[in-house]
Structure formats: structure tokens, C-alpha cells
Amino acid sequence: MAGTGKAHLRPEGEALLRVEDLVVEFPVGRTGLKVNAVTGISFDVLRGETLGIVGESGCGKSTTGRAIMQLPRPTSGSIVFDGQDLTKLDKEAMRAARTKVQMIFQDPISSLNPRRKVRDIVMEPLSIWKRGTKQEQAAAVDKVLEEVGIDPQRAAESLPHQFSGGQCQRISIARSLVLDPRMIICDEPVSALDVSVQAQVLNLLEDLKKAYGLTLIFIAHDLAVVKNISDRVAVMYLGKFCEIGASDDLYARPAHPYTKVLLDSIPVPDPNATVGKVAVEGEPPSPVSPPSGCRFNPRCPNASDRCRREEPILREIEPGHFVACHHPLFGGEAPVSVRSA
Amino acid sequence: MSDNVETELLLEISDLKTHFRTPRGTVRAVDGVSLTLERGKALGIVGESGSGKTILSRSIMGLLPRSGVIREGSVKFRGQEILGKSTKEMQSVWGREMAMIFQDPMTSLNPVMKVGRQIAEPLMLHLGMNKAEARQTAEKLLRDVRIPEATRRLDQYPHELSGGMRQRVMIAIALACGPTLLFADEPTTALDVTVQAQILELINEQRRDRNMSLILVTHDLGVVAGFTDEIAVMYGGKLVEKAPTKVLFERMKMPYTEALLESIPRLDQPSHSRLAVIPGRPPDLVNPPQGCRFAPRCAYVRDRCLTEEPQLTAAETPGHVYACHYPVGSPEYHERRVELSKVSTVVGGSI
Numbered sequence: 001m002a003g004t005g006k007a008h009l010r011p012e013g014e015a016l017l018r019v020e021d022l023v024v025e026f027p028v029g030r031t032g033l034k035v036n037a038v039t040g041i042s043f044d045v046l047r048g049e050t051l052g053i054v055g056e057s058g059c060g061k062s063t064t065g066r067a068i069m070q071l072p073r074p075t076s077g078s079i080v081f082d083g084q085d086l087t088k089l090d091k092e093a094m095r096a097a098r099t100k101v102q103m104i105f106q107d108p109i110s111s112l113n114p115r116r117k118v119r120d121i122v123m124e125p126l127s128i129w130k131r132g133t134k135q136e137q138a139a140a141v142d143k144v145l146e147e148v149g150i151d152p153q154r155a156a157e158s159l160p161h162q163f164s165g166g167q168c169q170r171i172s173i174a175r176s177l178v179l180d181p182r183m184i185i186c187d188e189p190v191s192a193l194d195v196s197v198q199a200q201v202l203n204l205l206e207d208l209k210k211a212y213g214l215t216l217i218f219i220a221h222d223l224a225v226v227k228n229i230s231d232r233v234a235v236m237y238l239g240k241f242c243e244i245g246a247s248d249d250l251y252a253r254p255a256h257p258y259t260k261v262l263l264d265s266i267p268v269p270d271p272n273a274t275v276g277k278v279a280v281e282g283e284p285p286s287p288v289s290p291p292s293g294c295r296f297n298p299r300c301p302n303a304s305d306r307c308r309r310e311e312p313i314l315r316e317i318e319p320g321h322f323v324a325c326h327h328p329l330f331g332g333e334a335p336v337s338v339r340s341a
Numbered sequence: 342m343s344d345n346v347e348t349e350l351l352l353e354i355s356d357l358k359t360h361f362r363t364p365r366g367t368v369r370a371v372d373g374v375s376l377t378l379e380r381g382k383a384l385g386i387v388g389e390s391g392s393g394k395t396i397l398s399r400s401i402m403g404l405l406p407r408s409g410v411i412r413e414g415s416v417k418f419r420g421q422e423i424l425g426k427s428t429k430e431m432q433s434v435w436g437r438e439m440a441m442i443f444q445d446p447m448t449s450l451n452p453v454m455k456v457g458r459q460i461a462e463p464l465m466l467h468l469g470m471n472k473a474e475a476r477q478t479a480e481k482l483l484r485d486v487r488i489p490e491a492t493r494r495l496d497q498y499p500h501e502l503s504g505g506m507r508q509r510v511m512i513a514i515a516l517a518c519g520p521t522l523l524f525a526d527e528p529t530t531a532l533d534v535t536v537q538a539q540i541l542e543l544i545n546e547q548r549r550d551r552n553m554s555l556i557l558v559t560h561d562l563g564v565v566a567g568f569t570d571e572i573a574v575m576y577g578g579k580l581v582e583k584a585p586t587k588v589l590f591e592r593m594k595m596p597y598t599e600a601l602l603e604s605i606p607r608l609d610q611p612s613h614s615r616l617a618v619i620p621g622r623p624p625d626l627v628n629p630p631q632g633c634r635f636a637p638r639c640a641y642v643r644d645r646c647l648t649e650e651p652q653l654t655a656a657e658t659p660g661h662v663y664a665c666h667y668p669v670g671s672p673e674y675h676e677r678r679v680e681l682s683k684v685s686t687v688v689g690g691s692i
Binding site for chain 1: 389390503504505506533534535536537538539541560561562563564566567568586587590600601602604605606607608610611612613614615616617618619620622623
């Protein structure tokens, strides 16, 4: 389970975003201990691509998304967006960079100011950046509201709480789009929504991605949702990447035992599917003291001594499909590295 | 799912209404629901938020606020009417006959009381055990729900346990007095997917071992599919379809059930598949629409649906009922289905 390893990165310059050796640590009070939220992961996202990041709570997927936005600044690593290393920017330059990378959050209602009219909320980024005249701003806001399916007239008169959860998420999306960003980081954007509304928002994101030529990072715990929207999917566990590959390949043939466990754990809406298979015992360990070697080894059905000792490195097992595992489900054993030999 | 030959009618609800008086008007959260449940069976109640599924389960158990609630109809438990019972009278039912597992184990457990005492409390209160007996039983219960190092855990506080462990403690408390009917209200929604599978299996296993009935309330059709004998689908405070689990998935009659299932992204679909959407949102239960409550969002709606409320009707399969004028498979349904396939989908779906 190593994020260390960059075999999966594509040639520099092709990617809109290239993250290398990202480390995010948080201190635990004054104990001197630290939470290893993200430990040395690398990934890239091409222009127009959607990268899905999936994992259980506490695996570091949200921290990764926020680290790109420098919220807060990561402990170490580089984040190159459109040729610019975001970790090296000063406060003012980063503020400007954030107009190009926007974020939408899980809870759509609490991420909107409850005391402002919805239309003003969507207008605010434009007024802060003084983009165009008042009329131009108004026209831009009405256009984007209509595109996300919100009536501009109603938005001008209403507060966020007068809209449903799904509508509030549409409003958040409109607000993120109004500055015409290059990339949107979506952190669990549909997990607070009912399934019927979730489908509306997922379809909307697909349509807007095409219309605006967006690049997306889509962070979620729901594997089926991530598969639906992503071109490429990365599976995270305890601050590391286990597996990364094209969406359809990864789901059809998971190579990492953890990916398999995740897929097997999902209850399928089909009564004929086998029930009651508990794919894995126990729960993820604490990121304060992660296990040595492969971080999944204490729960892994295939764990060997090597897994406890040596951290696996991401390697390619079929074109575009990378896994960090000594004993993957296919693709052969990892070659023994010089260090451990 | 259970093999007991003898069937005992455990729960019989008829025309249960649960309304709340609010400044905006009366919210008709549960509006005339009838259901029966046999001993040992598992019933899933499925619906979106605001469909009334949680209020229905609380209303059956009598766990509602004291004021501002109108509760009408009949709830018979083992042949005895329990709807009008006072809190005091219900105390002999709660715990020993009916128990509930709630969604959020962190807020449902007392944060300043040790786990052992929280499990022992109902044992002393309802079963009259003394402290030592209760502690011993609590330890056994913790083992039943597969908590490792049960003895040590008895003296821990909820915050010292992980989310999955806390939910196991909740289950231990609910099972403590050997209830015959267990309610599980979104028991795994707050948990991770790998832990969810463990908890569902645990509930299922305990139900079988103890010949309990289970009412599993959830929004997740995947969760009910594998763990229930029957499914009741709720929409806008009403029961709109009920059937044995297999029958529901194979021969659903209600367009809402169908739309709900079609809107879930599935692992067996290729990525970027267009999802079917249900336009609009659930009805306001202060002023529910006339006629069928799903009509304003239904793709198969006709004039009759907007004026005349469909009643629950029996389908061909025994035990399958639905409330729809033009159910899946009817000539009108097919006619509209053909029309719809000709129209291309609207971008992004409308509100």
C-alpha cells in the first residue's frame, strides 16, 4: 500500500494537475504524536479528465482534496497546477489561483451563507474579483443559475434554507462555476442527497464538465457513484494509494485485495446476490500509528511476512492499471527490491 | 428467510396516521399505513428522506414527542392494542418486546457512562437483575456481538470505541432484554462500507438465532435486498408498494419503485452511463398533492392520477400490493414507455 512510487504519472506537461510526494500531517494536541493523514502520494489529472478518489472515512481522501487548495498547506510535496507550484505561492498569488480551482462540499446547506439571498451568494465571487460591470455580472449569474436548473428570479428572492438539499448543491455548483474555473474538486458532493436527487446532480456534473471544458477531482466513499463519473479511479487506504486505473478496468478486475474487499462489501440491490459475505474483519487502524510495511496488512487475507516488513511500491500490471501490492490478485508477485534482498 | 413452520402474527398496523402540528400547518408524516409482520420475519421499509419511514417506525414503538402529535389508527402487538398506551404502560413493551437500533451510535450512547453500565441498565430496569448478574450478562452480550476483549470494554466510554464497535454496543443494548421485534433505523448509514457488511450480518445472525422479527428502515435498496423477507416502499407518508423481497425486485408494479432502482448508479454499468433521474422532489406533507402523491414526478402520469388517489391493490403474486392506476406492465405504461424512448433526455434534468 504505497503511494510512494510514481510509475503511474504521465509525462510532465500533459497534466493540468500534478501532485508529487504529498504529505499532510496534523499534530495530536501537545502529545508530540501526529496524524499521518496523507503519506507521500503522487497523482496527476489530465485536462478534461475526471479522477475519482475513493476510500473509507479517515483514509485521507478529503485531506488530499483540501491540500490541493492549500487548505491547509501540506506538510511537504509539490502540487503543480497549470505550470505553477501552488505550495510555493504567497497568500495573494494563491488567492488568485483559487479562482481557477474551485471546490464543492458535502453538505450543501451549511456551505451557503444562510443570511444571504441565493443570487447574491452566486454573484459574490464576481464582485470580489470585480469581473465586468454590474450588468455583465448579473447576466453571468443568471446564465449559470439557469444552467444548473435554478430559477434566477426565485434565487433573487430566496434564502438557502428555502431550497432543498439537491437545489442547494446545484447552487454551490453554480457558485463554483461563475468564475469560469479550470478544475473543480468535488468532496462527497452527493452523499447527503437522496438517490433520486443524487442522479440529477451526477448527470448535471457530467453535462457541465462538457459545457465548460472542466477537469474534475471527485472524492467519495460510494464506489458505484465514483465509477459512474470517473475516467480514472484511485483507491486510498490510510493515507496511501493502493490502486489506480481506468474506471472500467479497475472495477472489472481489481488487483489490490483492499479494492476487492471494498467491492465485495457493497450491498447490491439484487436479492439473488450472495448475502452476508463479510469480506474483511476489523476496522481501519488509527492513522496516528499506521502499521509498518503495507498499511493494509493487518486486515489483508493475503498478507505475508514481506507485507509486514516492506512497503509495496505502485507498479503497472496492465496498461494504465497500477497497484501497490506484493501479492496482487493478478499481474504476478512484486519483484523483490534490492533493499529487502 | 426463516424456516419456522408455525407463523405467529406479531404486529398488525391498520390505517396508522401520525401527524405533527407545526406553525406551517399539519405535517402528514404518516398518512394511513397498514402493515402486518409475522414472528421471525424481516421487513424492510424503504423510502427517501421525508417519506415517513422513520416516523412510521417510531410511531409503532410509541417513541414520539408528547405534544403536537396526532396519532390515529391501530397498532396491535401480539393481538393487543398498544396505540393508546401511556409511556408508563409502554415501559413493559420497550426493551422486552420491542427495541430499536438507531442510526448514529455516537449520539445515541450516553457519552459519560461506561459501556457496561449502559448495557446493564435495561437488564436491571426491565428484567430486575442485580448489579452482578447484569454485568455478567452485559459481558456475554458484548461477546455475542463479537466485541473482542469484552471484559475490558465494559469499563470503557463510548468515545474510546470505533464507530463499528459503538454500533455493536447499540445492538447489544437493543438485544439485552430479548425483544421479539427489533427496529433498525438506518443502522449502517454512519458506517464505512466494509464495516457495514459486518454489522448487517451480525443483525441478521442475531435475528435468526433469537427468532426475532426485524423492521429494517433504510434508504438503501441494496441493504434491504439481501437482508429482508419483505419490502415496503414508502412515498409521501403512504405505503405505495409492498411485496416479498424477490418479487419486488423482479416484478415491481409501482413506477416510483422502478424509478428509484433505476436512479442508483450500479457497479455493473460502464462508467459515464447516463443515470435515470426522477425530476423534482418529494411532496410537501403539509399540502400533499391531490390524487397520487407521486403523480407530479411520475413519467407515466395521466389525468386520473392527478385527481383520484390510487388504493392499494393486490397483484398476481400473493402478498404483493401496490397503489397505482397504471402500474408497470399495464397497456398505458407500455404506451408511455414507447413515447418516452423517442424523446431525448433533457440536459441535466429539471427541477
